Amino acid sequence: MTFEQIKKADQQYVMNTYGRFDLAIVSGKGATCRDESGKTYIDFTSGIGVNSLGWGDPDWVKAVSDQAATLAHTSNLYYTLPGVELAKTLCQQTGYAHVFFGNSGAEANEGAIKTARKYSFDKYGPGRSTILTLVNSFHGRTVTTLAATGQDVFHNYFFPFTEGFRHTPAGDFEALKAAADSSVCAIMMELIQGEGGVIPLDPDFVHKVAAFCKEKDILLIVDEVQTGIGRTGKLLCSQHFGILPDITTLAKGLGGGLPIGAFMVTDQLKDVLGASTHATTFGMNPIVCAGANVVLKKVANEAFLRTVTQKGEKIRACLTCIPEVESTTGLGLMIGVKLKTKKSADVAKACLQKGLLVLTAKDKVRLLPPLTITDEELTKGIQILWDVLNS
Numbered sequence: 001m002t003f004e005q006i007k008k009a010d011q012q013y014v015m016n017t018y019g020r021f022d023l024a025i026v027s028g029k030g031a032t033c034r035d036e037s038g039k040t041y042i043d044f045t046s047g048i049g050v051n052s053l054g055w056g057d058p059d060w061v062k063a064v065s066d067q068a069a070t071l072a073h074t075s076n077l078y079y080t081l082p083g084v085e086l087a088k089t090l091c092q093q094t095g096y097a098h099v100f101f102g103n104s105g106a107e108a109n110e111g112a113i114k115t116a117r118k119y120s121f122d123k124y125g126p127g128r129s130t131i132l133t134l135v136n137s138f139h140g141r142t143v144t145t146l147a148a149t150g151q152d153v154f155h156n157y158f159f160p161f162t163e164g165f166r167h168t169p170a171g172d173f174e175a176l177k178a179a180a181d182s183s184v185c186a187i188m189m190e191l192i193q194g195e196g197g198v199i200p201l202d203p204d205f206v207h208k209v210a211a212f213c214k215e216k217d218i219l220l221i222v223d224e225v226q227t228g229i230g231r232t233g234k235l236l237c238s239q240h241f242g243i244l245p246d247i248t249t250l251a252k253g254l255g256g257g258l259p260i261g262a263f264m265v266t267d268q269l270k271d272v273l274g275a276s277t278h279a280t281t282f283g284m285n286p287i288v289c290a291g292a293n294v295v296l297k298k299v300a301n302e303a304f305l306r307t308v309t310q311k312g313e314k315i316r317a318c319l320t321c322i323p324e325v326e327s328t329t330g331l332g333l334m335i336g337v338k339l340k341t342k343k344s345a346d347v348a349k350a351c352l353q354k355g356l357l358v359l360t361a362k363d364k365v366r367l368l369p370p371l372t373i374t375d376e377e378l379t380k381g382i383q384i385l386w387d388v389l390n391s
């Protein structure tokens with residue numbers, strides 16, 4: 001099929017829920033991909049923070065292919081090795097006690113919400129089920145995680161939304177304290193708001209919230225769906241803040257390109273969800289977990305994480321020399337670029353034309369390159385961005 005034929009068939013048969021760019025990607029290797037005409041593009045998106053090892057990492061491909069040939073799926077009624085290995089590594093590397101595997105970020109957050117509500121129900125009885133989240137947050141697209149998301153634009157059409165969510169402004173500890181009445185069982189937040197514009201939380205605010213949660217037996221849930229698994233230069237972004245939240249959720253970068261979500265809980269929460277309180281058909285899928293095992297083995301390594309930080313610094317240093325760039329935000333290879341005059345969507349389109357894939361987040365250009373991106377690919381990508389922003 002030609003590009004025009006693919007585009008036409010997509011519009012004819014696929015639900016029209018995405019504003020797609022004029023590009024059909026047919027193959028990729030590392031941080032470089034090709035369209036159907038053979039034109040190449042440097043990837044500063046990782047498929048929205050998913051392809052942490054880029055495309056076609058040989059170890060990942062081998063693990064996934066071998067597992068597909070060995071045992072692709074069985075139900076969660078039986079034990080399988082890849083998911084057990086993944087759980088063990090995740091817990092050992094992060095300090096959490098137990099992990100539950102689902103299939104997406106929204107589902108991971110749903111599990112965290114269920115855990116928080118049941119913990120509180122078991123201990124305090126009904127009525128203590130409210131979860132505070134932050135204004136401008138993003139937690140997913142299910143009816144419950146939309147309710148959790150602190151942006152009014154998401155609270156349309158699909159009424160009634162799940163009850164029991166309240167939003168307080170990021171960084172305003174007094175407002176949060178005032179909102180945390182006796183009905184509150186948990187506070188959920190991203191440490192760097194991703195979709196909201198790559199906006200990091202103030203560490204002082206985070207520390208105050210963490211201490212407040214401990215004091216009130218309110219659970220702290222940190223949504224690391226975008227920031228987790230090395231993206232910010234640490235395995236978990238919470239390690240930058242020196243906290244271990246009661247629950248951390250993961251998804252995007254964990255599978256290296258296959259769908260996975262996970263929530264991890266501390267020792268005090270490990271028995272909250274018992275038999276038949278939570279389940280999913282596809283969760284802990286052996287192929288997906290085999291891929292994730294390779295990702296985690298590479299990423300959970302000090303030397304590797306240092307390269308992520310260095311690559312991030314290199315991009316930031318280059319960007320700050322561009323007159324059009326007002327500032328950069330984020331940590332490691334999660335980068336927001338605030339522009340002086342240009343619109344982020346226009347910049348993304350112009351970059352695509354010149355052979356660079358970038359994302360946007362509100363008014364910012366958002367860069368989430370594969371953690372394994374080579375120096376050469378980085379330099380090429382930065383050059384294109386430079387050209388577009390200086391034109």
Ligand SMILES: *Cc1c(COP(=O)(O)O)cnc(C)c1O
Nearest residue numbers: 104105106138139140194225226
């Ligand atoms: C992407 C994202 C989600 C939703 O993940 P899905 O896999 O699309 O359900 C939730 N929280 C954050 C912070 C995200 O970036």
